[in-house]
Amino acid sequence: METKIGEIEGGTVTSARGFHAGATAAGIRKPDDSRLDLGILFSEEPCVVAGVLTTNRVQSAPVVLCRERLEAGHASAIVACSGCANASTGRQGLSDAAEMASLTADGLGIDADEVLVASTGVIGPRLPIERVRDGLRHISLSDVGGHELARAIMTTDTRPKEFAVTVEAGETSFTIGGIAKGSGMIHPNMATLLAFLATDAAVEGGFLSLALKEAANVSFNMVSVDGDTSPSDTLLVLANGIAGNAVIDGGSDIAGAFEEALQRVCVHLARAIARDGEGATKLIEVTVSGAVNLADACLAARTVVASPLLKSAVYGCDPNWGRVVAALGRSGAAVEETSLDIAIGETTVLKSGAPQPFDEAAVVDQLKRDDVSISANLNLGEASATAWGCDLTEEYVVVNSQYTT
């Protein structure tokens, strides 16, 4: 079947039909803070939902609540705040998260268990539930409100992350939109901090869950900012079926198109998170090919992109390719030194394990770009993977040495 996936200019999570969002400055951080920090995503029709949650052994109260409610497989809304993670807050935190959901449900006229909750920010402090209560009264929802919600979930992010695509597959046409936030405690093998996706397609729950996991594996799970992972990582997708298509499941003609579109949204948001990593000045894309299997390719790519030494070298535009070799070697992936090729941008610097003479000025120029690509061919097999990260700068340290105080 012919399918066409097109990017929606200015697209966001409310680009999918029937989704409304809004946000307010509730003063979660401090009463007088004027940043948007509390928001709602709401579907006018009940949704099939799926999620990928943190694998950290310590889980925030909202994650615990989402894990329970995702089992039901349906929901209509997400309420999210930034400035307080509501993590490491014990029983009080669980009751605060539940209250945040109930207050939202009351305002929307739906059942409390139809509301998912997400919070991001400092770990430890109690959620200021009175400010949440007041704030919720001031949120008005609209079908362009995704932009506000994308801002409301930002912590150290310098810009919102939003994206949407339309899919035309045979007779069917639907939209998938999404928003996400970074930008610290970001590391492969976890869903990233917060990402909410919405589609108007009708999708079967089991298939939606599987498609989301696959999309996370090639997108959010391939991003690293700093090797730290969070107790709040939450990736959610809501599908409200307003597009009126025949319900998509694993056997549908358009299952592949749906998966591809979902991955495209996730990869776009994941790259945006990497590019906006704390203190980052550029995006680093590492592609490893020729691995003996996919797990090795992922491991190798993620290890290179997460190496603080490589990240520092890229920041300084230093063509120190030996750090790529060192990271590949320690990654745990099968690596044979004498088979290894490495390129920075289009310039090969190592071929079959032998250093190649190269034009240093040209490579430095490539390292000066906003997008730096590094590729390694292990020449041992057929598998390949791409990971994204960012450079390590003085600003990362500045941001993170003064976060709570």
Place this chain on the structure above:
Amino acid sequence: METKIGEIEGGTVTSARGFHAGATAAGIRKPDDSRLDLGILFSEEPCVVAGVLTTNRVQSAPVVLCRERLEAGHASAIVACSGCANASTGRQGLSDAAEMASLTADGLGIDADEVLVASTGVIGPRLPIERVRDGLRHISLSDVGGHELARAIMTTDTRPKEFAVTVEAGETSFTIGGIAKGSGMIHPNMATLLAFLATDAAVEGGFLSLALKEAANVSFNMVSVDGDTSPSDTLLVLANGIAGNAVIDGGSDIAGAFEEALQRVCVHLARAIARDGEGATKLIEVTVSGAVNLADACLAARTVVASPLLKSAVYGCDPNWGRVVAALGRSGAAVEETSLDIAIGETTVLKSGAPQPFDEAAVVDQLKRDDVSISANLNLGEASATAWGCDLTEEYVVVNSQYTT
């Protein structure tokens, strides 16, 4: 048996009897560089040797050579240089490392296979073997030359790392001395970059190897500067038997005293490496107790001490204990949030998973010290472990963004 282990003031690797060392400025980095960068450790009697080498899949030429020669179990000398790692240098690198050993052996009048080799510095460039040849002619050995050798192996280290102890056990008295260098590409679960130990005790080879591995596990393998590991990691111990004791093996009365002394030297050097981590302003010591087993305790302690977010917070004297929780949670160790206690210095900030009110100014004062201690009790078992690291500062980024260029 009564044993006494005493620190030798100003002790170094040549504090053990019969060991001589020296170094020169061979211009390994650049011909006109005046830093010491090439040195020799030599024992006047043949030694039993043991080593722990990198587990990186990419191995420097000197590591490959050491691995071969360590199998013989005996050696008389180590030749080491800094400024060039002789790694990722292919067959040329292997022949250069072998030539570096031969030239050293010729000068000392011993067999080439009695010489071990270690190199540290930039990965990729070829070893300037002519400068090594010239340099070796200018090295004169002495029994205080350990101080020079400790300087000659420094790269981004700001100070040499040296330590020695004397052991009196019954009728026997012997010395163990050592030197080490950091200070980047340092991460747990590998031997650290370069460390050479020397003892005048007579020690059986198998026991020496075992004792060294055990000492590495509680010292160098518990240090992290930046999560990156090196193809050059080399820890060597030489025992020349000049003390005249009955050969120590696993069944000896003084086996325990020897192991304890070896660990004390290794822990001292490991802490010195952590404290002098690239850009570091302070030492961080993380102790995890109450783990279900030792592997979990080590994993948890190392994960916390390596967290860039915690390291940044310690640099900024920010009592952001939530980052300790997050790191423990993702460490892979068994952690129950409701059992968890955390203290910064002597101040408990979390008890049974519940945040405790604390005097923030007092904790900030503790974070301002040169030595910052953080402890976590998982309250799940009896095992404990300590790991060492350093804070993450803007200077780390500066150092590593301008390393080769």
